Amino acid sequence: MMKLHWLTGLLAVACSIPAWATLPLTPFEQAPTQPLPHSATISAYLRTLDQESQFAAVTRLGISAGGRPVEALLVSADASFLQQGKPAADKPTVMLLGSQHGNEPSGTEVLQILARRLLDGELTPWLQQMNFVIVALANPDGRDLNRRLNAKDENPNLDFIAVESPETRIYIDALERFQPDVVMDLHETWNDKWPMTPKEGFRTTTDAQFEVGNNPNLDADLSHYANQVYLPRLIEAVADAGIPAQRYNEIYSLKDPVRRGGLSLSNFRNYASMQGSMTVLFENRHDGQGKFPTPQNIAERVRKQLLSVDKALELVLVDRAQILTLSRDARHRWEGIKGEDRFVMQYAFAPNVQEPSIAVTLKDRQGKQVVKPFRLEDQIAIKDVGEIPPGYVIRSQTRRFREWLDDHHIAYQVVQQPETIQVTQQRVADIKIAARTSPGTRDWLDVVLDEKTLSVQLKPGDVKISTAQPQGALISIMLDPRSSNSLYQEPSWRALLMSNPLPSSPLAEVSQQLAKDKEQRHAPKSDSRS
Template identity: 40%
Template sequence: MTPLKKANYLSLPDSRDIDHYLFTLAEHSDRARMVHIGTSAGGRPVHALLMSSSPAFMRHYRPEPGKATVLVLAAQHGNEPAGAEAVQQLAQELTLGRHEALLKRLNLVLVAMANPDGRDLSRRHNANDENTNIDYVALNAGETRLLVNTLQRFDPDLVYDAHESGIWKRVLTREQGWLTDVEVQFEVGNNPNIDARLQDYTAGFLLPALISKVSEAGVRAEAYRGEITQLGQRVARGGLGITNLRNYAAMQGRVSVLVESRLDNKSGSYATPRNIAERVRKQHLALLSLLQLAATDSRRLMAVSRQARAQWQSAGADRSLSMDVHFARNHAEPEVRLPLVRLSSGERRYHEFVNYNAIVAGEQVLLPPAYAITRERERMARWLERHHIRFMTLRAPQDVRAERILIEALQPQPRIKPGVREKWRVQARTEAGELRLGPGDILVPMDQPLGPLAAMMLDPRSANALYQEAGWRWLKPGPFPVFPVNPGKARYSTSQDSGDLVTAAP
């Protein structure tokens, strides 16, 4: 029995109880193994439970030709515990030999608690009050970095991020008297710069298949509409930015799915405290349904995902990126009806919301051969290493063809612009010419699997640029210190070999 069931659902296990339980499962099964993947800000260990019928995977962790690797992350938010409980339950069932078909087609990496500090301190964030969920560009929190390392280490084809959403909202509930009436919502990587074939597969097949599978099992599932905080607001989808794991992983060429299940209202009366048994049941159904779909369709899922990692293909012409992405009014479906429940009476009614789920992909920029970095180079080198992005540090001056980016104006982003965390919109023009880079300057070649992701974070014109993050306020009018260059063919062919850091002699 999982610790939660053993406690008769009356108290949540802490991170040590959960670790202890998973270690015990692993000790008694040759298909399970616990791997230490890092330590939280508060000094708590973070583990992944590997589940596989393949001894080679248990030893080397590497992707296998006949099996999709799936990374499941639960409880990045400490106050959303049901996902971690569902992972423990599934792990137990698998060690007992249930769901036999799954381990024939899948190698599982289960991180039951991505944020053990949050679990033990009953809070959303880690012990340093960092929100790892929006940290995937800056990589400030140790937990985010260890999850990025985990992506690199296991190279999953499918990434699943499990959350719960509270339905009690200050304006919608307290002032207007309504609660949203959703059970389980799913979103997938939706940034328009994700590999085009991967997007087609995920949005066109996997998401609708998952929604119908869970609905058929009796739990109403829908596509995620973002947070509903008041009547009369616009609704869109999950955010388009790459600061979250869903889009970050998808930009790396992985099929990526988010679940948000209902975190019931404190004031309701339920069979178990805060309805935890029912919440775990929904999370378990969502997770199991996804894994069953992934196992059944593993061949196609692997092909699409591995192809995206080997050779990114943009949705637009050539290899181009949309720098300014946001949501806009969907003119084909201008309104959307969502079910709400009146807090006082339990009356259920549909309400109309303005539908803002059309994705606008603005200015297209051709992916250059490389980006040059000429400011705070040591700090930037550390940041690139954290992302596992390959780069070269020049030892001697080098002449390159450059496309300098000249920032002409900065506009504070209106709060109304949904879907992006962009704080400043950059107005810029480019100026092509020869330029001499100096010793210590950094070249980041785009001819690498993480090239498109790197460009979205490095290019100041991007809505997802690093410089939108606190601590990286580089944006100001004038020539920008990071810009596209063409260093000539020989220059970046050397970057393919060994580690993350390659120093090129002139």
């Protein structure tokens, strides 16, 4: 193939990028009326892009629960990014994931088309301003088995505390490896899922809804920009393009209040945001059964989601300098830029006092539009705040905890010689099973602790964890049994609540090494950040 030379302007910025001409259409584009392509076909197409473009590189991220490869296509004008995947100092990295749920297939087709257009089309100039990590098929098991979950009936999208599915580990590893400034997570939602069941006789009129990170532990500046600036602009841009759009409305019945998706760090959107990424959830409508030009109207669904992604990326392009600064500052806040020693332990959605209700437009059985009022519960109530201790020690179940720490890329030390240290030893004094979870969380257990400070002798093989590291706040959020996002809330870990004492103990004193870590954490930093 011969190369073409692009001489084009983007936002009045001229750039020159060579690109391969006429890359092949995606398998879906070639046969949109046929069954959706198998995961192996998608993988083969990504490798074709890799082979025919100097700006693409396929990298294997891991293996799914069913033994299928999960891959990323790196797209960039920078050879160093294609080779190493490291974030550039002056260019934001955008990671896009399609079809974490296998029965929501549009995202996979959208991201293959996006990759082709970035490499050989009207979007090629973007490669001068941004680097891309495209995980077109995040759940290959679900695609091939025509199911929502992976081959072991696990939902990787909600597993970011216990990290029990291999796909969740793959996503966490990718966040650590590429450190994206922006993450876009592409999903679809079924008509019957929300807001009304057929029994109630109403359906939504919205074709696109969006949400960003909303956990109260997220970096305040990045969260403010994502919620108050970026998200309203995205909704407006998509609506102006002719696709009814709104902020995420999680309502399943006429009696439900309107809330804004889950607050928990167990979901991918909030976990990725906790790593310093501006994370955007896409929920475009899945049309379901009916007589359409293509199976389940897939071509139209792909068109609408592709347009939504285009608008989202255009906004990133315009604000890329600000987004890059906010993301990098959020990622480095533990170092002292905005270092904090407290975390939000308990929280939930609460009624919006200033705007108690919201009007939602629905369609009745005859297709007539009807406006219904709903209670609005989109405010976040802070119920309890905890102190981030200097660190933790693990004195039992150490092998299991070490595997879990490794999954989260949390640094720790294995004790080599006996040493005496002061800890706040904890045991469960009372535990209650809540009848319902707190709105927006997965918190089923109300835990009361007995605590006492004492000196204990650590033995070889015990584990010490300093909170003076990038995941410092996350360590406390997940290891404190009273936290809404405690590891001990997870079904496979709940039995450890019966341990006396609990396996994990906060440090009650700062050891010499931890004092040094904390001093470095709060020391002034230079402006040079990679």
